[in-house]
Amino acid sequence: MIKIAVDAMGGDNAPVEIIKGxxxxxxxxNAHILLVGQQQVIETELKKYHYPExxxxxxxxxxxxxxxxxPTNAIRRKKDSSMVVGLNLVKQKxxxxxxxxxxxxxxxxxxLFLVGRIxxxxxxxxxxxxxxxxxxTFLVDSGANVDCKAKYLEQFAKMSAVYVENMFxxxxxxxxxxxxxxxxxxxxxxxxxxxxxxxxxxxxxIGNIEPREIPFGEADIVVCDGFVGNTILKxxxxxxxxxxxxxxxxxxxxxxxxxxxVLKKPFRNLKKKLDADEIGxxxxxxxxxxxxxxxxxxxxxxxxxxxxxxMLFAEADIVTKIGExxx
Amino acid sequence: MIKIAVDAMGGDNAPVEIIKGxxxxxxxxNAHILLVGQQQVIETELKKYHYPExxxxxxxxxxxxxxxxxPTNAIRRKKDSSMVVGLNLVKQKxxxxxxxxxxxxxxxxxxLFLVGRIxxxxxxxxxxxxxxxxxxTFLVDSGANVDCKAKYLEQFAKMSAVYVENMFxxxxxxxxxxxxxxxxxxxxxxxxxxxxxxxxxxxxxIGNIEPREIPFGEADIVVCDGFVGNTILKxxxxxxxxxxxxxxxxxxxxxxxxxxxVLKKPFRNLKKKLDADEIGxxxxxxxxxxxxxxxxxxxxxxxxxxxxxxMLFAEADIVTKIGExxx
Numbered sequence: 001m002i003k004i005a006v007d008a009m010g011g012d013n014a015p016v017e018i019i020k021g022x023x024x025x026x027x028x029x030n031a032h033i034l035l036v037g038q039q040q041v042i043e044t045e046l047k048k049y050h051y052p053e054x055x056x057x058x059x060x061x062x063x064x065x066x067x068x069x070x071p072t073n074a075i076r077r078k079k080d081s082s083m084v085v086g087l088n089l090v091k092q093k094x095x096x097x098x099x100x101x102x103x104x105x106x107x108x109x110x111x112l113f114l115v116g117r118i119x120x121x122x123x124x125x126x127x128x129x130x131x132x133x134x135x136x137t138f139l140v141d142s143g144a145n146v147d148c149k150a151k152y153l154e155q156f157a158k159m160s161a162v163y164v165e166n167m168f169x170x171x172x173x174x175x176x177x178x179x180x181x182x183x184x185x186x187x188x189x190x191x192x193x194x195x196x197x198x199x200x201x202x203x204x205x206i207g208n209i210e211p212r213e214i215p216f217g218e219a220d221i222v223v224c225d226g227f228v229g230n231t232i233l234k235x236x237x238x239x240x241x242x243x244x245x246x247x248x249x250x251x252x253x254x255x256x257x258x259x260x261x262v263l264k265k266p267f268r269n270l271k272k273k274l275d276a277d278e279i280g281x282x283x284x285x286x287x288x289x290x291x292x293x294x295x296x297x298x299x300x301x302x303x304x305x306x307x308x309x310x311m312l313f314a315e316a317d318i319v320t321k322i323g324e325x326x327x
Numbered sequence: 328m329i330k331i332a333v334d335a336m337g338g339d340n341a342p343v344e345i346i347k348g349x350x351x352x353x354x355x356x357n358a359h360i361l362l363v364g365q366q367q368v369i370e371t372e373l374k375k376y377h378y379p380e381x382x383x384x385x386x387x388x389x390x391x392x393x394x395x396x397x398p399t400n401a402i403r404r405k406k407d408s409s410m411v412v413g414l415n416l417v418k419q420k421x422x423x424x425x426x427x428x429x430x431x432x433x434x435x436x437x438x439l440f441l442v443g444r445i446x447x448x449x450x451x452x453x454x455x456x457x458x459x460x461x462x463x464t465f466l467v468d469s470g471a472n473v474d475c476k477a478k479y480l481e482q483f484a485k486m487s488a489v490y491v492e493n494m495f496x497x498x499x500x501x502x503x504x505x506x507x508x509x510x511x512x513x514x515x516x517x518x519x520x521x522x523x524x525x526x527x528x529x530x531x532x533i534g535n536i537e538p539r540e541i542p543f544g545e546a547d548i549v550v551c552d553g554f555v556g557n558t559i560l561k562x563x564x565x566x567x568x569x570x571x572x573x574x575x576x577x578x579x580x581x582x583x584x585x586x587x588x589v590l591k592k593p594f595r596n597l598k599k600k601l602d603a604d605e606i607g608x609x610x611x612x613x614x615x616x617x618x619x620x621x622x623x624x625x626x627x628x629x630x631x632x633x634x635x636x637x638m639l640f641a642e643a644d645i646v647t648k649i650g651e652x653x654x
Contacts, residue, residue, distance in 0.1 A: 133569050143507060146515035180470060180557040188473035188554045211558045212565035227515045230507040231538045231555055232562060238539035239566050242460050246600065247574070250593035259589035266577035273573065 001032055004310045005095035008037030008045075009064045009082040010102025012297045018101065019045040021303025026055040028304070029311055034059050034095055037082040061085035067296070071105035075113060083107060087114040090289045097290040097310035099281060101298040108144050111284050111291040118319060120326040123148075124286030125156045126226070126293065127163065128233055129279040132217030138164050138173075139222050142282060143230035150193035153177070153223050157203055158325045159285040160221045166316040167309070173220035176209035178228060183208070190225060198223070240274055280309035288319060328359055331637045332422035335364030336391045336409040337429025339624045345428065346372040348630025353382040355631070356638055361386050361422055364409040388412035394623070398432035402440060410434060414441040417616045424637035426608060426630065428621035435471050438611055438618040445646060447653040450475070451613030452483045453553070453620065454490065455560055456606040459544030465491050465500075466549050469609060470557035477520035480504070480550050484530055485652045486612040487548045493643040494636070500547035503536035505555060510535070517552060525550070567601055607636035615646060 006022050008015045015037060022033045023046070032055055035042050039060045046056065063081035065074045078084060083102055087110045089095040100107050108126065117124060128142035140156045141148070157175050164173040177195055179187040184195055186208065198205045209219050211232065224232070244267075251260040281294035281302070290313045294306045333349050335342045342364060349360045350373070359382055362369050366387045373383065390408035392401040405411060410429055414437045416422040427434050435453065444451060455469035467483045468475070484502050491500040504522055506514040511522055513535065525532045536546050538559065551559070571594075578587040608621035608629070617640045621633045 133573060146507065178558070180473065180554055180561070191554075210565075211562035214562060215566045215569035227507055227518075228555060228558055231505070231558060234507070235538035235541060235559060235562055236566060238537075239542045239563060240570060242542035243567060243570050246460060246597055247594075250597050251590055256590060256593055259586040262586035263578055263583060263590070266583055267574075270573055270577050 007100035021300035025307040071109040101294040121286035134217030141226035148225035153194040154197040176219035178224035179208035281306040334427035348627035352634040398436040424617040448613035461544030468553035475552035480521040481524040503546035505551035506535035608633040
């Protein structure tokens with residue numbers, strides 16, 4: 001029986017949407033959920049729903065880590081927080097995976113300290129599915145390691161290849177290195193060295209990808225350091241929002257308003273395509289178990305999808321497969 | 328009399344649009360243009376127009392540098408290329424500035440070798456006006472220095488402050504450091520050190536800016552290394568194109584087509600706002616004279632605006648002012 005621990009207290013919409021998502025997930029899948037957080041709060045929320053009660057268990061944790069706290073301090077001091085208790089469930093093999101929409105920094109720090117790395121992995125890495133014209137691209141590192149060596153990037157690529165192949169059934173996924181030129185000799189010291197390593201690795205490495213090409217979705221996986229990756233992720237979010245806002249500004253004046261009204265549905269479709277909630281959360285790869293960072297603004301659907309993602313990950317035994325690939 | 332040298336052979340639309348832009352510029356401004364390139368080609372093009380002939384001079388150069396060539400080799404070997412001849416005009420003070428829409432790499436390399444730095448400048452830097460919801464943000468380094476020290480970033484900020492203040496009449500422009508967190512202690516080794524320097528400098532430093540916020544235009548100047556800056560620039564271009572393409576895909580099917588037809592004009596307005604041609608080219612700051620990189624796809628309007636930019640730059644004596652700020 002696969003057990004998924006869920007941080008009931010983390011994220012902008014906690015606990016309401018988190019708990020709703022957990023309840024919805026057990027209706028669709030054969031999951032067993034451990035809801036971690038303040039007992040009374042969780043019990044009150046759960047009373048709203050009818051569901052097979054044996055499938056949801058409450059694991060009490062009195063404290064909550066906020067996004068304003070220093071990650072290291074928070075993890076060290078708040079031993080009875082939903083995040084630390086949840087990570088310990090995974091560490092002690094009482095759960096197969098842990099999902100949290102709480103502080104990214106605290107979750108990554110805590111996961112590193114508590115869950116433990118797969119043997120041979122230098123740096124665990126955060127991957128995020130970035131919406132593209134063709135669907136999505138798996139972006140690694142999307143924010144865990146801000147200063148990287150070339151060797152780390154090679155491992156990021158290998159771990160991602162295993163993840164994408166097993167999770168999305170993409171056989172031998174196309175991997176590209178984010179670089180500011182298409183040619184091999186372009187880039188900074190890091191990308192030049194990483195190119196050499198990726199070329200020699202047992203991977204479907206298709207060369208450099210320029211940031212301009214990323215939104216068109218030619219590569220299944222794009223690899224970079226966590227500073228560049230987080231920049232790509234956050235700029236994409238901000239620019240999409242700003243552009244849709246600018247379009248709205250242009251088309252909701254004067255008689256364009258009527259045309260704009262007709263177009264509400266196609267715009268909704270587009271927003272859905274750009275919506276990260278559809279895909280689940282960002283996996284933190286290279287640990288002994290899966291830890292998933294759900295978006296801070298996750299709603300019930302996002303949590304449900306993150307839980308589904310954990311189920312798939314555990315069923316496919318991706319931890320073992322990553323260990324074999326890295327070795 | 329201010330003289331502007333223009334690379335007649337560089338860019339996707341050379342020589343037709345380049346020469347058209349030069350002719351249009353002398354009609355609007357008191358510019359004297361040196362068109363550098365293959366004499367016969369330029370003469371044939373110029374015959375199309377009526378203009379005050381004493382204001383345009385041809386400076387012959389038989390060779391052309393293509394974007395496919397290695398920048399260093401091209402600059403070293405093609406001594407009679409329009410780019411090298413143009414840069415030499417600036418070096419020998421026969422022209423106040425040089426505009427080229429040709430190979431970025433070759434132009435930056437050539438400018439460094441031939442034009443010479445302002446005393447005290449560690450690394451000249453490329454700045455680009457990035458369209459935002461509020462107008463634009465000046466992005467430095469947008470691609471010249473892929474591996475940077477914190478000290479360089481501080482100088483980029485100072486040079487940009489002088490440029491933006493004088494060119495756009497923005498008094499004490501707001502400068503932000505591109506970083507993956509808003510707090511001072513966030514980021515990688517480079518940004519942490521650069522933050523300290525920027526905080527102590529005589530600048531209107533407003534702290535970190537997260538990439539998500541850049542498109543909303545809160546800062547007048549955003550500073551980062553050339554790898555991150557080029558990523559921001561190129562991803563913004565690519566994502567805008569991809570998004571507008573996706574919108575088009577959604578709204579030009581079925582009965583939405585009619586609404587979409589009505590909205591053509593607002594969409595054109597938006598494209599114009601996002602259009603780099605409106606603002607001119609990217610200045611390469613920190614050299615003894617101005618060198619402007621015009622977009623590879625520059626049309627006549629872009630060239631005309633780049634020439635206008637050179638005139639303003641020379642009139643405001645920005646080189647001297649940068650020297651004073653850096654000292």
